[in-house]
Amino acid sequence: MVETAPVRLDSAKTTATTHPHRVVIVGGGFGGLYAAQSFKGSPVEVTLVDRRNFHLFQPLLYQVAIGGLSPGDIASPLRSVLKRQKNTQVLLGEMTDIDADQQVLHLKDGDTLPYDSLILATGSAHHYFGNDHWESLAPSIKTIEDALEVRRRIFLAFEKAELEPDPDIRAALLTFVVVGAGPTGVELAGAIADLAYNTLKKDFRSIDPTQTRIILVEGMDRVLPPFDPSLSKRAAEDLERLGIHVRTKTFVTALEEDKVTVKSGDAEETIRAHTVLWAAGVRASSLGKVVAEKTGAPSDRAGRIMVEPDFSVPNHPNIFVIGDLAHYAHQGERPLPGVAPVAMQGGKYVARVIRDRLNNQSTPAFTYTDSGSLAIIGRSSAVVDLNWIKFTGFSAWIIWALVHVMFLIEFDNKIIVMTQWMWNFFTRNQGARLITGRDVIKSDSAFMKQ
């Protein structure tokens, strides 16, 4: 490959002869994308680097996993989102290293990318608390590929159960354990219940999907720990009413193929379950380590970078870390949570800091505006805590749906997702329950040999 800088902004399109201030953003999630969009019209040259060519609306990823939505419904091509922003270049690439002295990023394939200001927003990965080998036994849902793999496991479990003559194995195939009762775990368990007890009810001839057992395991003393206790209580009732077995103060102590061992107090129990899904913990993306090493920044136990009040890295005022990769401890008693609004607001704020600096202006301190929390429970219930008002049930479900559709980046997706939801809601059908991937049957045959 020819050794020249890979990023060539068309010279006809840049008016200044000396180059404008170069902002490089790594990661096109909520933090990175909102930062990029905040530079619209600014006299800077923005480069957004992502390993994927799309922005993913992660809050709805579990819907892909249970076959309610297709990947395309919740993803927007980054180029498409930013096509009209002339000062912004999108680049498919993976950051591998950073040279803070030379102000240069290193990408996979040997390319380099110089920056004047750098915004790192590479997000989080799932966390197995030292048991990384559990990942293949109990997948999480962080990427589209994860979601399609989980979808494959869920629907293959029903297919195998239909073929299985041994009642014990059949029961294990129809047992689903979700580890972690935060919003993702609650939403996933609720969606599986809805699938088994409604959508698939009449689809099989040998098995009865309403016999499916769904167990939601949580280490804390209540479901939805970040929410108000009254909402946790209501959520637990809704889950139980859906037919889900909720087990709080319970930890996973061992995981084997088709077996999960849980401990509650001193009591240990081994559950035979073919499908175990992980929604328990997150850590910073692997890039956190590189950033900490190369900038000397301190990081927390989850690998998140401890940032300054303006989201910059200590001693590197032109490097910013936002979103799930950042540990922001300058507001409230606890660090800001790893949720989309924190990333969005952080992204907008650092864009403002950079613009203000170029204008020799100072920027007021960052204040996180917490507009509340939402979680959906099954087909038509949700809990919503807007701080000034809390509500549950169907009205909460409507709010949840509106908020989620509103934040879909492209109008295109809003239309499709609304259409799809209305259809799924009224028919209790979910059309995207496809088992895909090569060698559908072969790849999971190890299970059949037990």
Place this chain on the structure above:
Amino acid sequence: MVETAPVRLDSAKTTATTHPHRVVIVGGGFGGLYAAQSFKGSPVEVTLVDRRNFHLFQPLLYQVAIGGLSPGDIASPLRSVLKRQKNTQVLLGEMTDIDADQQVLHLKDGDTLPYDSLILATGSAHHYFGNDHWESLAPSIKTIEDALEVRRRIFLAFEKAELEPDPDIRAALLTFVVVGAGPTGVELAGAIADLAYNTLKKDFRSIDPTQTRIILVEGMDRVLPPFDPSLSKRAAEDLERLGIHVRTKTFVTALEEDKVTVKSGDAEETIRAHTVLWAAGVRASSLGKVVAEKTGAPSDRAGRIMVEPDFSVPNHPNIFVIGDLAHYAHQGERPLPGVAPVAMQGGKYVARVIRDRLNNQSTPAFTYTDSGSLAIIGRSSAVVDLNWIKFTGFSAWIIWALVHVMFLIEFDNKIIVMTQWMWNFFTRNQGARLITGRDVIKSDSAFMKQ
């Protein structure tokens, strides 16, 4: 695994004590699914076996490949389609062998499936005319995984071009060769043109997607050989107007990474092209060989089984072969073409033959009703030949769209696909252009090393 027959129809649901006539159908494409649906309410026990858990609407698969539709939009879970048909069991499985004397099918994993009547409808695979190693260099579009792989290649080509400083390599990255100008090849080439010259027009900063070169190669003397020559002429004009280079009487003689050699008359030319897509030939699915061996049935050069006038296999009146797997030479001068209507009508016919036999009635001879051919060319033109009337242009495009939506199996999909199309049409946007699959960047890096 316990050695019992895996298919256990719930005894409470079958009223007769002696088992009813067992019909086993292998393959849930147009032929198999229409056959299964024709048994609705009949006093037979139907088992539909497929390797996949969904029916795929193949005529729109190229839309998945170019990011216009999501896989879920054109696939319907077989269980969902047949859920209300109480006499029908759907089974995820792969047929590996057939014992025509014992009337038993063998499935992967060692299960067996007895039948009284058997309908084989496993369709076709792509055909590289003895050059099977070309498959990885020039993929075809037969499955959802194929379509997503082609989508990945198309969009990665643009991404790599954006990063590529060498003008020759960049030109190769922006060159697309489609081999075969039947309906699939024409539709695919037209869709790529629409993508490059409209949808992606403003998405990049270093490259100009309107510089994309699209070459459509056809061995015959005209595009769309099965159509009336006047329509072929019009289609070729439409393709050229879209910016596609049409080369008829041209054959591919060699294929290497990023290079395709074509021969026209005595002239041979090597084209540098990163993306080569295959739409040239089909052969019977690999099961054809097993059927021919085990039943002694003759097969044609493409591996299709030569069937009797009632679609049965010679000397095996209770084994039927329909759809793309069958060579039906009892009507017209040429065998019936491998298109959806032939499969659908064949499926309905053999269901009727089986029902009539059970009632000791004879069945009138099969007559294929050819209602015409359609092909779409780019965003707003098509050619339609309804035999009694031919038309082209936008009105043909409307007919094409209505016919395709009409034949989508589920009402669910009809709504979503219509919404998606209208949106794509009016905005020239295509939201599903996601590059997916693990290791997006790494997996294609061989090219960058050249």
